[in-house]
Amino acid sequence: MNNAASILFIDDEPGSREGLTLLLEREGYQVEAVAAGEEALSLLSIKSYDVIITDLFLPGVSGIDILKHVKEHSLPCNVILITGNASAETAVKAMKEGAFDYITKPVNFDKLKVLIAKAIEKSRLVAENLYLRQQLRGKYKFDNIIGNSPAIQPVFARMEKILVTDSTVLILGESGTGKELVARAIHYNGLRKEKPFIAINCGAIPAELLESELFGHMRGSFTGAVADKPGKFELANKGTIFLDEIGTMPLQLQMKLLRVLQEQEVERVGSTRRTKLDVRVISATHANLEEMVHSDNFREDLYYRLNVIPIQLPPLRERREDIPLLTRHFLRKICTDMRRPMMEITPEAVRALETYKWPGNVREMENVIERTIALTDNDIIDIQDLPSQIGGISQEGGLLPTLQIPEEGLDLAEAIAHIEQALIKQAMDKSSNIKARAASLLKINRTTLVEKIKRYDM
Ligand SMILES: Nc1ncnc2c1ncn2[C@@H]1O[C@H](COP(=O)(O)OP(=O)(O)OP(=O)(O)O)[C@@H](O)[C@H]1O
Ligand SMILES: [Mg+2]
Numbered sequence: 001m002n003n004a005a006s007i008l009f010i011d012d013e014p015g016s017r018e019g020l021t022l023l024l025e026r027e028g029y030q031v032e033a034v035a036a037g038e039e040a041l042s043l044l045s046i047k048s049y050d051v052i053i054t055d056l057f058l059p060g061v062s063g064i065d066i067l068k069h070v071k072e073h074s075l076p077c078n079v080i081l082i083t084g085n086a087s088a089e090t091a092v093k094a095m096k097e098g099a100f101d102y103i104t105k106p107v108n109f110d111k112l113k114v115l116i117a118k119a120i121e122k123s124r125l126v127a128e129n130l131y132l133r134q135q136l137r138g139k140y141k142f143d144n145i146i147g148n149s150p151a152i153q154p155v156f157a158r159m160e161k162i163l164v165t166d167s168t169v170l171i172l173g174e175s176g177t178g179k180e181l182v183a184r185a186i187h188y189n190g191l192r193k194e195k196p197f198i199a200i201n202c203g204a205i206p207a208e209l210l211e212s213e214l215f216g217h218m219r220g221s222f223t224g225a226v227a228d229k230p231g232k233f234e235l236a237n238k239g240t241i242f243l244d245e246i247g248t249m250p251l252q253l254q255m256k257l258l259r260v261l262q263e264q265e266v267e268r269v270g271s272t273r274r275t276k277l278d279v280r281v282i283s284a285t286h287a288n289l290e291e292m293v294h295s296d297n298f299r300e301d302l303y304y305r306l307n308v309i310p311i312q313l314p315p316l317r318e319r320r321e322d323i324p325l326l327t328r329h330f331l332r333k334i335c336t337d338m339r340r341p342m343m344e345i346t347p348e349a350v351r352a353l354e355t356y357k358w359p360g361n362v363r364e365m366e367n368v369i370e371r372t373i374a375l376t377d378n379d380i381i382d383i384q385d386l387p388s389q390i391g392g393i394s395q396e397g398g399l400l401p402t403l404q405i406p407e408e409g410l411d412l413a414e415a416i417a418h419i420e421q422a423l424i425k426q427a428m429d430k431s432s433n434i435k436a437r438a439a440s441l442l443k444i445n446r447t448t449l450v451e452k453i454k455r456y457d458m
């Protein structure tokens with residue numbers, strides 16, 4: 001009946017593992033059988049199954065641990081436990097942890113078949129619900145914001161609540177956590193989506209220019225003001241202005257910004273004419289504004305005006321459950337961008353990504369995956385393809401693996417040629433294929449570089 005239904009089966013005893021696998025496959029199920037709980041967990045990080053059947057007692061990661069993992073990560077599959085003895089205690093514990101059911105040894109296959117069929121039906125229903133919920137979320141187009149973890153859920157919940165409002169939003173979070181992504185999603189799914197979204201990075205503009213960037217200026221109002229120019233606020237009229245890195249704004253300008261927000265009117269530098277504004281304000285910062293208020297580096301009144309609806313983005317290390325999802329998302333996105341076939345990644349590599357600290361959060365992760373895809377020669381990303389800080393042994397250009405002398409020895413000239421090619425390739429990549437620039441990076445003559453490229457047929 002359910003030909004495509006997939007089962008993950010965990011049993012440390014080879015005999016019963018092979019026997020049951022055979023029986024299940026004969027029933028038309030797609031079965032993956034492993035001996036250890038650890039192996040099961042890494043499979044679960046990259047694949048999904050309809051049903052998991054696991055022995056309760058396993059050396060190391062136990063059946064209950066696997067069950068807990070499934071529940072913690074809200075995986076849409078049901079777990080059937082096999083217990084050695086019919087001890088009521090363990091059975092109760094299993095059911096309490098959310099097992100679909102349990103079956104005692106020796107396993108009665110007919111009984112197991114019935115359980116599996118029921119479990120599949122339930123898993124499918126849950127998966128369908130999840131799909132429907134995501135469809136709904138897709139309507140709000142948050143589907144480019146990847147995440148399913150308990151830590152990110154409040155973010156989605158709050159975003160959905162404010163979509164049909166014009167509330168002022170303050171997005172807080174470490175660098176690379178997705179603040180701009182969230183700001184754009186709020187705008188493009190809200191009431192003002194047809195109107196402009198104007199972003200300005202307050203930290204990237206010299207303080208003396210920021211005022212005129214924000215509010216505009218009149219010709220001749222300062223040296224270099226050769227023409228009248230509207231500010232970002234005027235450009236954002238009827239739409240949304242995104243004030244990024246608001247914490248860097250000089251105090252004196254904070255006062256002017258406060259006035260604009262209070263009076264909903266803007267005055268260009270050098271002008272006395274006021275323009276009425278209807279602008280939604282979303283601001284963001286990785287700084288601790290509250291602390292800045294305490295130390296008098298941020299105006300308290302402005303802080304309260306901006307912080308009507310706060311959205312706190314969790315750092316990636318606090319939502320590690322999302323790392324497998326994000327990995328797949330970036331693999332797909334980057335491979336598509338690079339117009340190459342979708343790459344696979346081994347469970348060990350995913351686990352390394354899951355355990356790394358990610359000080360640069362999602363942005364760092366995106367960069368790491370992009371670099372890894374660009375530099376590896378394998379079809380499947382493995383742990384050694386990752387940067388060394390994440391547990392890989394390769395550095396840019398995959399130099400180190402070449403530097404390790406294999407058991408059987410190596411041809412020195414060939415190995416050096418290999419390294420030379422890798423470095424040339426890297427230099428060319430870094431210089432956007434401009435040979436003069438690549439040559440100067442390698443501190444060689446352009447002609448020498450051209451010769452080498454020809455020799456290596458690169
Ligand atoms: N949940 C997410 N799902 C998918 N992509 C994400 C997610 N969060 C962040 N990104 C991606 O990570 C990168 C960084 O995100 P973004 O620029 O929004 O972060 P930020 O918090 O504004 O960072 P910074 O403080 O460095 O400006 C972007 O390419 C963004 O698309
Ligand atoms: Mg940003």
